[in-house]
Amino acid sequence: MIAVIKGDIVSSRKIENPEKWLTPLKELFNSWGKTPKQWELVWGDLFQLEIEHPQFALRKALLIKTLIKKIELEETKKKTSLIDVRMTIGIGGKNYSGESISESNGEAFIHAGDKFEELEKEKSNLLIKSPWKEFDDEINLYVKLASVFMDKWTVASAELVELVLKHTEFTQNEIGKQLGIKQNSVSGRWKRANVDEVLKVEQTYRSKLEKLLK
Numbered sequence: 001m002i003a004v005i006k007g008d009i010v011s012s013r014k015i016e017n018p019e020k021w022l023t024p025l026k027e028l029f030n031s032w033g034k035t036p037k038q039w040e041l042v043w044g045d046l047f048q049l050e051i052e053h054p055q056f057a058l059r060k061a062l063l064i065k066t067l068i069k070k071i072e073l074e075e076t077k078k079k080t081s082l083i084d085v086r087m088t089i090g091i092g093g094k095n096y097s098g099e100s101i102s103e104s105n106g107e108a109f110i111h112a113g114d115k116f117e118e119l120e121k122e123k124s125n126l127l128i129k130s131p132w133k134e135f136d137d138e139i140n141l142y143v144k145l146a147s148v149f150m151d152k153w154t155v156a157s158a159e160l161v162e163l164v165l166k167h168t169e170f171t172q173n174e175i176g177k178q179l180g181i182k183q184n185s186v187s188g189r190w191k192r193a194n195v196d197e198v199l200k201v202e203q204t205y206r207s208k209l210e211k212l213l214k
Contacts, residue, residue, distance in 0.1 A: 001213060002050055002094050003057035004101075006112040007087035009045040009068065010125070014082040018044065021071045021083060028067055032060065036100035048101050048112075054091045054130075055213065058143075058205045061087050061126060062198065063165055065150060069158035079154045084125060088115035091130035091209070107131070125151055128205075132212055139208070142201045149194045157193035160186070164195055165202075 012018065022041075029039040029049060039049040051057045068085040072078070090112025098104045111129040119127060126143050130136055153161065163175055170178070176186045190196075 001054055001092060002052060002106075002108050003054035004090045004108045004112040005047075005049040005051065005057060005061055005064070005087055006090065006116045007047050007049075007061075007064065007085055010084040010086055012045040012083055015071070021068060024067055024071075025064070028063065036102070037097075038101060040101045042102070050094075050101055050104070050108075054089075054108075055206045055209045057089045057091070058128070058202050059165060061089055062202060063162060065126070066153070066158040066162035066165065069150075069153045070155050070162065072155045079156070080152070081155060081158070084151065086116075086119050086125045088112050088119065088126070089128045090115060091128070130209075130212075135208060135212060139201075139205050142204065146194070146197060146201050150198070153193060156189055160189045161193050161195060161198060164199070168199075 009021065012021070015021065025047075026041070029035065029041075029047070033039055033050065035041075039047065041047045049060070051060060064087065065085055068083055069081050071081045071083060088111075090108045090110065092107025092111050094104065094106035094108055096103075096105050115127045115129040119125065122144075124140075124144050125147055128136055128139050128143065159179065160175065163170070163178055167174075172186045172190065173183050176183045179186070181189075
């Protein structure tokens with residue numbers, strides 16, 4: 001089984017120079033796999049990404065979210081990014097591996113595509129579809145609740161969450177050193193970003209899926 005993340009950048013035209021978000025996004029994708037076999041960006045702001053180990057797909061989706069939410073335009077000095085990202089995670093089998101990910105097909109691709117069409121109706125920026133409905137219902141509830149604050153992350157919150165997701169072993173003191181702020185400032189940002197809740201949702205997704213994949 002694999003996972004497929006399908007997504008697009010929301011309000012991408014609000015940023016005149018797309019390289020502001022395109023370059024770091026491509027760098028992130030390149031660190032996970034090769035294009036066009038494992039990931040592809042089409043029509044400027046639509047992307048598809050294959051994840052070999054589905055249990056890590058939500059963490060990767062959250063890293064994409066933090067990357068986009070921390071895009072700051074120096075000229076606006078806004079505390080929140082002008083853009084956001086909508087994504088679906090499809091989990092399932094893979095029947096055919098094409099030269100590019102857009103040519104590949106299977107259950108995971110169908111699930112990601114089907115759920116992507118439901119994002120607007122579900123009023124959500126992140127949804128999951130797998131072969132297990134009970135798992136989907138539970139995790140999508142958690143993700144929807146978490147999206148209430150994730151969609152409102154400031155640039156500072158997104159930077160913090162990204163660092164925590166990349167370095168779960170870091171203490172708040174070490175995080176402060178990386179961000180150039182004091183430990184008590186880290187504590188304040190931590191609460192405002194709802195880091196504990198994000199980590200709990202990701203951990204629940206991962207542990208429940210690992211059991212189902214056995």
